[in-house]
Every structure is written in structure tokens, then in C-alpha cells.
Amino acid sequence: MRRLAVILLALGLAGPARADVDAALDRHILPAFAGFAGAAERLADAAVADCRPRAVAPAYQAAFDAWMAVADLHIGPSETGGLSIAFWPDARGFTGRVLSQLIADEDPVAFDPLGYAEMSIAARGVLALEMMVFDPAYSHYDKGSYACALVRAIALDLSRQAVALEVAWRDGFAATLRSAGGAGNATYLTGDEALRALYTQLLSGLEFTADQRLGRPMGSFEQPRPARAEAWRSGRSLRNVLLSVDAAQALAHTLSGGALPQTDAAAARVHAMAGRVGDPGLQGVSEPQGRLHVELLQQAVRAMRAAIEAEIGVPLGIAPGFNSQDGD
DSSP states (O other), X not given: OHHHHHHHHHTTOHHHHHHHHHHHIIIIIHHHHHHXXXXXXXXXXXXXXXXXXXXXXXXXXXXXXXXXXXXXXXXXXXXXXXXXXXXXXXXXXXXXXXXXXXXXXXXXXXGOHHHHTTSOGGGSHHHHHHHHHHOTTTOOOOTTSHHHHHHHHHHHHHHHHHHHHHHHIIIIIHHXXXXXXXXXXXXXXXXXXXXXXXXXXXXXXXXXXXXXIIHHHHOOSSSOOGGGSTTTTTTOHHHHHHHHHHHHHHHHHHHHOSOOHHHHHHHHHHHHHHHHHOOTTOGGGGSHHHHHHHHHHHHHHHHHXXXXXXXXXXXXXXXXXXXTTSOO
């Protein structure tokens, strides 16, 4: 960390680094959180008006789209606040078990908006709502049923979470990032620490997409795991990959403040490779040809990460191969 600070000061980059953090907040992060809060509110309104699957599904897809713009940020309020918005991976199937128990018991918590906020994270957020709306084991319910009330509760809870997260970033953590190196800021002692924190999120998001969003459904060649794909029930696993890459590209541009030809070319290749996958839920990984296409997509995502290391990390004195998971 000290070596990075010395390099930035020597190159006269300490001022621009802070400006880049401002740009990342003002042009990408804060508008994206506001967009998610608005989309989640519209989803809640749709569920209140008619909580049946066909009425909720369009607003659900729009809210999940909006979430993906900030889904891979795991600092500040999002470090814990994002867990109950998108509980995934769910390796042990907790979401299905908790929802089934709620429905079997007709637990009155579905009629208690404040009480639902205390529910297990497995029964909250976009993935719990996906199971209720898109999984045939849960989605055959009528208006006025307990399951319908549960959908409404999850949607209202998601909207409250989205608003709380947006406010926490806008009125709290954004100032912490902006004031890095200032008196009283114990989180980021220098301006480059804030920049490095966002750069770390950028790399770790792409790493998560390659290893989890694509790696989990691929499993092994002998034992593919298509049902482990993120949001496969709603047919948006591939879309989430692309939206996560688009968000990374946008964040990279705001952090750099300049042209990123390698990164842009790599992002275009990700989209090109995704066009060959065909199955929006990544269920084709069980077939050799389908698996090959997903492997090529995974390689393209990793190549984009390498491009960002070269175009943003190297000028900052952060060597390629930097571990984005260690946080320092």
C-alpha cells in the first residue's frame, strides 16, 4: 500500500486519483443504486397490485437488471447489505427449504412487513422471489393465497432494502470514499486507498463472474451442474454474466478517466462469445458443445480482467496477478 502511494505521489496522480473516485461515484455507482431502488419500488407496486407470477415477472426482471449494475460491489454498506438482496450461491438449497416451511405453516410473518425484515436471508431478495415466481413447484398459486401474500412480502422487503442501501451509499459511504486521506477518515488513510478499493471490487467482480456465475454450472466435465447457475429458473443466467461485465466496463471507464481500448475490445469479445451460448439459463453445459461455448465465454471474461489489470492496474503500480480477494 505504501509503495502504491509513493508511486502515485511521484507521478502527480494523487489529485486525479481522488477525482476518479468522484467520477466512479457520480457517473456509475450512485446512479446505479438509485436506479435499483426505483426498479425495486416498481416491483413492489406491481406485487401489491397483483402478486401472481405473470403480473410480477416483468417488474422482477427489470429490478434484477438494475441490481446487476451494483451486484458485485461488496464494500461499505454493500458488504453486508447485499447478502439478503441476492443470496447466492445457495449450495445447500436453503431458499427452497425456508420458503416451503413458510408456506406449509402459513407463517403470519408474510403479513408483517417489519417482521419479514428479520427473516433468514434465504427467504429474502431476488432469488427467493425468483423461486416463488418462476419455479413450478411454487408458482401455481392464485390471488389471495398465502403464497401470493408471501410474494408481496418479499417484494416489499426488497424495495425497503434497496432504498436503505441507496441512502447508505448516497448519504454515508460516498463521503467516506470522497474524503479518503482527510482528517478523521479512519477507513481510507490516503486518496489512493479509496481508488484501490474500487479497483479491487472491479477485479473481484469479474473473478466472481468467471468462477461462480460460469464455473458453478459447468462443474466438471464428468458432472456438470446446470441447476447451480445463478437465476436459471428465470432464464437470466447468461444475462447476469453480460450485465456484470457491462457494469465492470462502466466502472473501469469512470476510474480511469481515459480510453481503455483493450478493455473495450475484451468486453466486446465477451458479448460475442455469449452469442454462441444459446441457452439463457446456461442449461446446455450438460452437452459437450454447450460446455465448450461456456468455457470460451469464461476465458473471455478472464481476458477482460487481464485487460483491466494492464490498462488501469499497471499505470497505478499494481502488478498483473494482484489478488483482488485480499483487499489490501
